[in-house]
Amino acid sequence: DAKTTQPTSMDCAEGRAANLPCNHSTISGNEYVYWYRQIHSQGPQYIIHGLKNNETNEMASLIITEDRKSSTLILPHATLRDTAVYYCIVRVAGQAGTALIFGKGTTLSVSS
Amino acid sequence: GAVVSQHPSRVICKSGTSVKIECRSLDFQATTMFWYRQFPKQSLMLMATSNEGSKATYEQGVEKDKFLINHASLTLSTLTVTSAHPEDSSFYICSARALGGETQYFGPGTRLLVL
Numbered sequence: 001d002a003k004t005t006q007p008t009s010m011d012c013a014e015g016r017a018a019n020l021p022c023n024h025s026t027i028s029g030n031e032y033v034y035w036y037r038q039i040h041s042q043g044p045q046y047i048i049h050g051l052k053n054n055e056t057n058e059m060a061s062l063i064i065t066e067d068r069k070s071s072t073l074i075l076p077h078a079t080l081r082d083t084a085v086y087y088c089i090v091r092v093a094g095q096a097g098t099a100l101i102f103g104k105g106t107t108l109s110v111s112s
Numbered sequence: 113g114a115v116v117s118q119h120p121s122r123v124i125c126k127s128g129t130s131v132k133i134e135c136r137s138l139d140f141q142a143t144t145m146f147w148y149r150q151f152p153k154q155s156l157m158l159m160a161t162s163n164e165g166s167k168a169t170y171e172q173g174v175e176k177d178k179f180l181i182n183h184a185s186l187t188l189s190t191l192t193v194t195s196a197h198p199e200d201s202s203f204y205i206c207s208a209r210a211l212g213g214e215t216q217y218f219g220p221g222t223r224l225l226v227l
Contacts, residue, residue, distance in 0.1 A: 032214070043116075043205045043218035044156070087155075096209055097163065099146040100216050102156040 004088045009107040012082075018075040020106055022088030025069040031092050033064060034100065035073045037084040037108075044087065044102075047073065051093075078110045114140045116208050118219035125196055126227055132192045133222045135206030141186035142208035146216070147179075150203040162189045186211075196226040 005023040012018040024033065032051050036044040048055055048062045050071075055062045061074040075082055087105040091098065115138040125131050135145060143164045148156040160170045160181055168181035180192040189208075193200055205221045 034215075036218075038156075041203075041221070041223075043118075043207075043221045046215055046217060049215065093214060096212075097144050097161060099158050099161055099207070101158060102148075104155050 004090060004103055006086070006088050006103065006106045008104070009109065012075075012078045012108060012110050014080060014110055014112045015077055018078040018082065018108060018110070020073040020075075020086050020088075020108065021070065022073070023070045024088070024090050027068050027090050028092075030094075031090045033062065033068075033071050034089045034091060035060070035062065036087045036089065036100075036102075037082075038087070038105075039081075039084045047086075078108075080110050080112065082108065083110045084108060114138075114208075114210060114213075114215075114217045116206065116217045116219040118204075118206055118222050120222060121220065122223040122225075124225045124227065127197050128195055130192055130194045131196055131224060132190055133204055133206075133224075135189045135191070135208070135219055137187045137208045137210070137217075140208075140210040140213075143186060143211055144209055145183060145189040146207040146209075147181065147189075147191050148205045148207065150205060150221075156205060159191075193224065196224070198226045200224065201226045 034049040035047040038044045050062045064071045085105040119134045145162040147159045159174045160168045162168045162183040164183045170176045183189040206219045
């Protein structure tokens with residue numbers, strides 16, 4: 001699976017949008033982009049995933065560039081409870097037996 | 113989203129004893145479950161892939177005789193840490209993918225402390 005590069009940490013003010021970037025310049029055509037987050041001392045939580053179209057759900061929006069070499073996770077109105085480590089992972093579709101491999105992620109700190 | 117549970121949530125044991133951790137997919141069937149380990153201030157590291165009805169596949173450096181994995185049904189996988197030592201103290205997290213699904217869901221984790 002392709003590697004991803006994320007900033008180590010980011011800060012965001014409560015109520016503002018948090019935009020978390022991810023570079024995946026070696027992504028191949030059949031790899032999805034997944035975003036998970038891990039709040040301290042909990043298991044990772046699925047946020048969103050996409051292939052090439054932008055995606056939105058109740059938690060976040062995912063913007064993938066046209067060349068698919070980078071993406072941005074957007075939390076539209078960050079709250080204190082969004083403080084967590086956010087992981088961007090790329091994975092080939094259709095391989096049920098293949099686990100997600102985690103990098104170091106971005107530590108997002110939301111403050112009031 | 114799909115729910116994965118783990119039991120116990122935390123356990124303290126003496127060095128040399130064995131500890132069993134259960135992972136269940138509550139509202140879906142999973143032919144494949146995954147076990148991860150996370151040390152403080154580090155990311156999750158994949159330990160093994162557990163397939164229902166067959167032997168688990170272990171990642172390089174993970175001792176299969178020390179970390180016994182059993183995946184007896186489509187909703188239950190267990191990880192047994194045998195002869196635990198203080199260096200096995202860690203946060204163990206299981207994960208599962210539904211039949212035919214793409215998204216991987218994670219349990220809440222089990223914190224193991226070996227004294």
